[in-house]
Amino acid sequence: MALHKGPQKHTERPMSVNPFFGEANPVGGMTEAPPTHRLPDAPLPPATAYQLVHDELMLDGNSRLNLATFVTTWMEPQAGVLMAECRDKNMIDKDEYPRTAELERRCVAMLADLWHAPDPAAVVGCSTTGSSEACMLAGMALKRRWMKRNADRYPGARPNLVMGVNVQVCWDKFCAFWEVEARQVPMEGDRFHLDPQAAAELCDENTIGVVGILGSTFDGSYEPVAELCAALDALQERTGLDVPVHVDGASGAMVAPFLDEDLVWDFRLPRVASINASGHKYGLVYPGVGWALWRDKEALPEELVFRVNYLGGEMPTFALNFSRPGAQVAAQYYTFLRLGREGYRAVQQSTRDVARSLSGRIEAMGDFRLLTRGDELPVFAFTTTDDVTAYDVFDVSRRLRESGWLVPAYTFPANREDLSVLRIVCRNGFSHDLADLFVADLARLLPELRRQQAPLTRNKEAATGFHH
Numbered sequence: 001m002a003l004h005k006g007p008q009k010h011t012e013r014p015m016s017v018n019p020f021f022g023e024a025n026p027v028g029g030m031t032e033a034p035p036t037h038r039l040p041d042a043p044l045p046p047a048t049a050y051q052l053v054h055d056e057l058m059l060d061g062n063s064r065l066n067l068a069t070f071v072t073t074w075m076e077p078q079a080g081v082l083m084a085e086c087r088d089k090n091m092i093d094k095d096e097y098p099r100t101a102e103l104e105r106r107c108v109a110m111l112a113d114l115w116h117a118p119d120p121a122a123v124v125g126c127s128t129t130g131s132s133e134a135c136m137l138a139g140m141a142l143k144r145r146w147m148k149r150n151a152d153r154y155p156g157a158r159p160n161l162v163m164g165v166n167v168q169v170c171w172d173k174f175c176a177f178w179e180v181e182a183r184q185v186p187m188e189g190d191r192f193h194l195d196p197q198a199a200a201e202l203c204d205e206n207t208i209g210v211v212g213i214l215g216s217t218f219d220g221s222y223e224p225v226a227e228l229c230a231a232l233d234a235l236q237e238r239t240g241l242d243v244p245v246h247v248d249g250a251s252g253a254m255v256a257p258f259l260d261e262d263l264v265w266d267f268r269l270p271r272v273a274s275i276n277a278s279g280h281k282y283g284l285v286y287p288g289v290g291w292a293l294w295r296d297k298e299a300l301p302e303e304l305v306f307r308v309n310y311l312g313g314e315m316p317t318f319a320l321n322f323s324r325p326g327a328q329v330a331a332q333y334y335t336f337l338r339l340g341r342e343g344y345r346a347v348q349q350s351t352r353d354v355a356r357s358l359s360g361r362i363e364a365m366g367d368f369r370l371l372t373r374g375d376e377l378p379v380f381a382f383t384t385t386d387d388v389t390a391y392d393v394f395d396v397s398r399r400l401r402e403s404g405w406l407v408p409a410y411t412f413p414a415n416r417e418d419l420s421v422l423r424i425v426c427r428n429g430f431s432h433d434l435a436d437l438f439v440a441d442l443a444r445l446l447p448e449l450r451r452q453q454a455p456l457t458r459n460k461e462a463a464t465g466f467h468h
Contacts, residue, residue, distance in 0.1 A: 220379025
């Protein structure tokens with residue numbers, strides 16, 4: 001979560017209360033307005049408290065028009081009802097809520113089968129608060145396995161993790177928090193993700209693993225996981241180094257199994273030790289659920305699993321946090337039951353169709369050059385053509401916001417910092433009709449943008465809006 005500071009003196013202002021917020025008497029609720037940065041001295045009527053919070057939240061963006069976020073912004077009403085019924089159940093309390101725990105177990109089993117585990121019964125897995133926590137857990141398992149194999153050298157030797165520079169920020173956090181050297185393969189030319197051979201060349205006896213991204217957040221492209229494993233197989237033949245792979249499938253692990261069935265990226269590759277996915281992205285569940293699966297118990301060292309019994313029966317747990325609601329897990333199981341393989345295939349295909357159609361229509365405008373087309377993840381990135389000098393991608397992002405569209409503009413990392421792009425994430429609920437409205441708004445803005453004398457953005461760092 002974001003870090004926040006306490007209030008500055010000049011921001012300590014009271015909130016105003018509308019007289020009509022009173023329960024019956026319009027002036028009955030006109031007590032002293034509550035402060036905003038300290039607890040009020042006295043309680044408020046529930047209707048008043050609700051209205052104050054509700055009104056302030058109206059200033060947030062419309063999540064359905066947020067084309068920056070990967071997380072699910074629409075579910076069926078029945079899923080919302082189910083989540084409301086489970087919001088008071090503590091996911092960690094498996095003895096008190098055994099059926100919720102059983103739904104979690106079933107979801108893990110379904111994912112093990114979906115991701116072609118050689119023996120689904122041997123797979124070890126758990127739900128998490130999202131892919132960031134799942135990646136932390138997977139990284140911890142990689143490091144602990146390396147530590148056990150190198151007990152004679154650790155802690156003298158410093159472990160490292162190899163990945164592309166395009167990884168999600170959670171991997172940078174993992175390396176910082178767990179004191180692992182991040183070895184990143186830079187972008188080069190039109191290659192915007194990891195190169196398998198370059199990754200293998202960065203590995204040595206201190207490498208705990210290599211991360212392959214099935215769906216880069218920068219441009220929506222799949223990294224070549226099978227080629228990565230082949231490069232590491234060749235490395236082992238030459239040097240004896242046996243380096244495991246973790247697949248960060250935050251988005252793609254819930255897209256590729258349905259739309260790219262011939263793509264080999266999962267547990268069919270013996271070198272893949274673990275996989276994570278975000279249930280709240282293309283798993284089609286509201287924010288708050290991720291999944292981490294390990295090929296077998298050897299891939300998840302036993303000493304990382306804690307057993308607690310003070311909530312009732314003894315239970316194993318592997319997590320960075322403890323208490324969290326069971327609502328999202330129930331919603332994930334609901335969605336698995338509701339859609340099945342054919343339903344997921346239909347939803348993801350529709351989303352990819354929207355992405356391909358929209359990217360083609362944007363390219364046809366003549367002002368933009370596509371980096372990707374939405375034919376892997378339903379996500380594509382584009383920039384302005386070389387002859388566009390009157391405006392830049394940051395101007396486009398800012399002007400689209402006037403119509404409610406949230407489209408991130410950002411610069412690429414090292415070696416391609418010269419490239420600034422816009423990215424559109426197509427999700428379930430972003431229909432062809434909404435895409436038509438988006439194209440119409442973009443087309444309406446272009447004549448005005450073309451009439452500018454120069455791009456208006458001076459501080460690109462401040463203007464960047466890159467959301468995972």
